[in-house]
Amino acid sequence: MSDKSKTAKKGKVPLSPKRREQNRREFIRTSVLAAGVMGFSLLGFIPVVQGTSLRLRPPGALKEPLDEQKFLASCIKCGQCVQVCPVEAIKLADLDEGLGIGVPYIDARAQACDFSCDGLQCVLACPTGALTHELDYPADTRMGFARLDRPKKCLAIQGKGFKGQARGPDFTGILRYQEIDRWKPIPVADYPYDLELCDLCVRQCPIEIRIADCAKQDADQDRTNQALVAQRVGNECPPLHAIALEPIDNGDGVTRMQPVIKAGCVGCGVCEMICPPEPPAIVIDIDKTTDTVRG
Amino acid sequence: MSYFMESLAQLFGREPARPAPEEIAPEVQEIHRYKKKHKITLAELEAERQANREKGETSRWLKRRWAVLITVNLLFVVSYYFDVQLLEGALTASRFVGFHMADLNSALQVMLAFKHVVLNLIIGTVTVFVIWLLLGGRTFCSWVCPYHLLSEWGEKLHLWLLSKKVIKGYSFHRGVRTLFYVTFLVLTYATGYTIYEAISPTGILSRALIYGPGAALLWVGFLLLFEVFISRRAWCRYVCPIGMTYGMAGSLSPLRVVYSPDACLFGGDCRTVCLVPHVLDATIMGHARDTAVPIGADCTRCGMCVDICPASAMKFDIKGLSKVV
Numbered sequence: 001m002s003d004k005s006k007t008a009k010k011g012k013v014p015l016s017p018k019r020r021e022q023n024r025r026e027f028i029r030t031s032v033l034a035a036g037v038m039g040f041s042l043l044g045f046i047p048v049v050q051g052t053s054l055r056l057r058p059p060g061a062l063k064e065p066l067d068e069q070k071f072l073a074s075c076i077k078c079g080q081c082v083q084v085c086p087v088e089a090i091k092l093a094d095l096d097e098g099l100g101i102g103v104p105y106i107d108a109r110a111q112a113c114d115f116s117c118d119g120l121q122c123v124l125a126c127p128t129g130a131l132t133h134e135l136d137y138p139a140d141t142r143m144g145f146a147r148l149d150r151p152k153k154c155l156a157i158q159g160k161g162f163k164g165q166a167r168g169p170d171f172t173g174i175l176r177y178q179e180i181d182r183w184k185p186i187p188v189a190d191y192p193y194d195l196e197l198c199d200l201c202v203r204q205c206p207i208e209i210r211i212a213d214c215a216k217q218d219a220d221q222d223r224t225n226q227a228l229v230a231q232r233v234g235n236e237c238p239p240l241h242a243i244a245l246e247p248i249d250n251g252d253g254v255t256r257m258q259p260v261i262k263a264g265c266v267g268c269g270v271c272e273m274i275c276p277p278e279p280p281a282i283v284i285d286i287d288k289t290t291d292t293v294r295g
Numbered sequence: 296m297s298y299f300m301e302s303l304a305q306l307f308g309r310e311p312a313r314p315a316p317e318e319i320a321p322e323v324q325e326i327h328r329y330k331k332k333h334k335i336t337l338a339e340l341e342a343e344r345q346a347n348r349e350k351g352e353t354s355r356w357l358k359r360r361w362a363v364l365i366t367v368n369l370l371f372v373v374s375y376y377f378d379v380q381l382l383e384g385a386l387t388a389s390r391f392v393g394f395h396m397a398d399l400n401s402a403l404q405v406m407l408a409f410k411h412v413v414l415n416l417i418i419g420t421v422t423v424f425v426i427w428l429l430l431g432g433r434t435f436c437s438w439v440c441p442y443h444l445l446s447e448w449g450e451k452l453h454l455w456l457l458s459k460k461v462i463k464g465y466s467f468h469r470g471v472r473t474l475f476y477v478t479f480l481v482l483t484y485a486t487g488y489t490i491y492e493a494i495s496p497t498g499i500l501s502r503a504l505i506y507g508p509g510a511a512l513l514w515v516g517f518l519l520l521f522e523v524f525i526s527r528r529a530w531c532r533y534v535c536p537i538g539m540t541y542g543m544a545g546s547l548s549p550l551r552v553v554y555s556p557d558a559c560l561f562g563g564d565c566r567t568v569c570l571v572p573h574v575l576d577a578t579i580m581g582h583a584r585d586t587a588v589p590i591g592a593d594c595t596r597c598g599m600c601v602d603i604c605p606a607s608a609m610k611f612d613i614k615g616l617s618k619v620v
Contacts, residue, residue, distance in 0.1 A: 041494045083374075098493060128409070133413075
């Protein structure tokens with residue numbers, strides 16, 4: 001009775017058994033499609049949960065040392081940060097990083113961020129605030145924190161100098177050498193060194209270079225320009241040293257020098273990139289920043 | 296149901312309903328009656344098709360569309376490669392000579408996952424929304440999306456294999472796209488991760504073109520194989536939330552294809568080439584309600600029906616403009 005009234009109302013013909021079978025099959029097919037696509041998309045959580053998608057991120061990345069959720073959520077995966085970086089330090093992650101696909105990272109050993117754009121171009125380029133606009137100067141960034149990982153490999157600790165190309169002739173990484181060109185970074189391979197004692201990690205540290213620049217500017221200023229010096233804002237001049245060579249005595253009576261990481265280190269990775277031994281003596285920890293290390 | 300609601304309901308997966316006789320305008324009923332009585336013969340139809348082909352009109356919009364699609368995607372590549380700041384970024388978000396643009400679906404995901412919106416993203420999203428509102432919404436799909444182009448080539452292969460009876464084509468329920476859409480949005484909000492972005496062939500292809508290929512292309516390749524061997528245009532038809540977002544944006548668009556039953560030969564060619572044939576329901580004899588039927592929101596404005604129609608019954612139209620001009 002109710003069947004009859006329904007058909008009469010809508011003018012619908014009851015489905016033929018063949019049609020019903022087709023609908024049933026379509027329903028099953030569609031369910032499989034839905035489960036397949038959703039299942040594949042949820043696989044993206046695996047690298048994130050396991051922590052294998054953690055990376056050294058560009059300056060200003062919205063993250064805690066071991067929690068990148070906010071950064072992955074806010075990044076729209078467009079790569080505008082990649083495009084503006086003058087040293088091409090920024091790469092985009094691939095499918096193996098799951099939900100981190102298309103998100104920018106830095107492989108410091110291959111090409112570190114040397115802040116040669118000065119103005120944090122990647123931060124300015126970011127359309128979503130995934131690289132937060134709340135920082136203005138390199139000294140404000142918290143990418144990671146350097147650590148002397150293999151002291152025995154360190155040339156300074158061995159009391160050795162360094163002569164030649166820091167990473168050999170085939171290394172493609174570039175750095176800004178201000179005395180060569182203030183605006184154009186050049187290949188590290190084109191800038192051979194001749195050092196009595198290797199101090200590359202200190203010598204090339206962007207924070208240390210900036211501190212030295214500021215000190216020089218201060219010394220050069222005559223009194224009429226003192227007002228300009230006073231106008232410096234925030235961390236335009238890094239307030240703290242990042243790395244220094246300090247003497248140690250290993251008990252063998254010979255005093256040697258070793259690199260010591262200071263509170264001003266932002267984890268840019270230049271020390272890891274420039275360190276001549278393979279693997280490098282100094283590396284960047286991505287799970288620490290100067291804030292977490294110093295409390 | 297109003298045209299607008301009907302068009303949205305179809306976008307969400309409802310099958311188009313045949314109109315009751317009283318819903319059909321009297322002059323259209325007259326056209327249907329006349330055309331039923333004076334049925335065109337198969338030979339006459341074939342002659343019309345041949346004439347259309349000879350005029351070289353069967354790929355007019357296709358050529359324009361491919362040219363636009365390739366140009367837009369190349370602009371991104373060229374901008375980065377030669378460092379001219381013309382169109383920086385990728386399809387998910389970019390800057391066109393400095394102006395922010397953000398893909399509506401990517402921006403929606405970021406807003407839901409991040410739960411915080413910066414001004415630049417609002418500017419980019421509103422700009423892109425207005426552009427596609429004016430240009431037709433899913434126009435993005437067929438005129439810009441790089442996956443659409445690959446998928447079109449895959450479709451040709453699929454149809455060839457079908458004609459050779461090498462494969463059997465399968466269809467799915469179109470409503471599943473709405474299910475995907477809602478599920479992705481809810482999951483994105485709940486987990487705080489932009490889940491769809493990780494599997495979006497549009498984003499993956501755009502980035503691969505600009506920043507170089509990666510393993511993610513394997514996923515795109517898999518999708519293409521699925522479309523070639525199992526289901527015609529499956530991703531665009533049954534899954535992609537980007538198409539859904541742009542479809543909604545374009546539901547009010549003044550730019551659309553309009554169907555005139557008066558000129559129609561009822562050969563059904565338009566429905567065989569269409570990515571979303573349900574929007575062409577009105578072209579079935581007796582289904583048109585009016586003398587000019589605007590095609591619904593799910594239409595990608597690709598122009599394939601305009602190209603193939605031997606009788607110029609399908610035409611691009613800008614609402615209100617034809618009256619003014």
